[in-house]
Amino acid sequence: VHNTYFTLPVLIAMLSNHYSFLYSHPQRWLVLVLMMLAGALMLAACAVPLRLENGKLSPPPGHGYVIAAITLNSLDQHYPDAGIELVGPAGEIRLEARPYMDFIRAPGDEPDGNGKLHVVALPAGRYRVSELYGSWLDDWIGWRQLDRFPLDERFELAPGEVIYLGQYHISLDFMPSYTRTDMRRRDFNELKARRGVSDFSNIGAYIPPTPTRQ
Numbered sequence: 001v002h003n004t005y006f007t008l009p010v011l012i013a014m015l016s017n018h019y020s021f022l023y024s025h026p027q028r029w030l031v032l033v034l035m036m037l038a039g040a041l042m043l044a045a046c047a048v049p050l051r052l053e054n055g056k057l058s059p060p061p062g063h064g065y066v067i068a069a070i071t072l073n074s075l076d077q078h079y080p081d082a083g084i085e086l087v088g089p090a091g092e093i094r095l096e097a098r099p100y101m102d103f104i105r106a107p108g109d110e111p112d113g114n115g116k117l118h119v120v121a122l123p124a125g126r127y128r129v130s131e132l133y134g135s136w137l138d139d140w141i142g143w144r145q146l147d148r149f150p151l152d153e154r155f156e157l158a159p160g161e162v163i164y165l166g167q168y169h170i171s172l173d174f175m176p177s178y179t180r181t182d183m184r185r186r187d188f189n190e191l192k193a194r195r196g197v198s199d200f201s202n203i204g205a206y207i208p209p210t211p212t213r214q
Helices: 003-018 028-046 184-195
Strands: 063-074 081-088 091-097 115-123 125-138 143-157 162-172 177-181 203-205
Touching: 063 081, 063 091, 063 125, 063 184, 081 115, 081 162, 091 115, 115 125, 115 184, 125 162, 143 162, 162 184
Parallel strands: 063 162, 162 203
Antiparallel strands: 063 115, 081 091, 081 125, 125 143, 162 177
């Protein structure tokens, strides 16, 4: 089962001790199970399986696929997160990763990616990655820090096209930074092992050399 379906149930379990009706109810175990089940069913209904044809990614009519890896490392080992904002004909879309729930499967003994590989069907048109961001809990001051990096990565997505944007990696600490990397070896292994893709010949790459912030 893909870890997408466990996102809301895990969040409900983590937050349940903040809501008295969940832990003080006589049937609290049943209430918690029902809420977790409802969360899993909601995500299952929203999760659209990838379209494949002869092992290749095959976008829906009038759409293309965008592939992007969001990874991070952080001083906060509990609940850091990161994401990119994508702007285009589909509006503003955020692709996010939470390493305590997500990982990207690497080949062999190579380390897995600490984040999430997104494969998103989008209407054809012009797009711009406008921002990379991340947040983490600073234990010294007791609240979350939010780091943002403005981007201006523009590309055009044609109907039926599949574009790989590479890896967006953010380091969340007292001197935050980010890098852009081609991680096709790892990310294509993820697509093969967990998404059923066996032919990558129709995937193009757009990975601009974005410098780290000084």
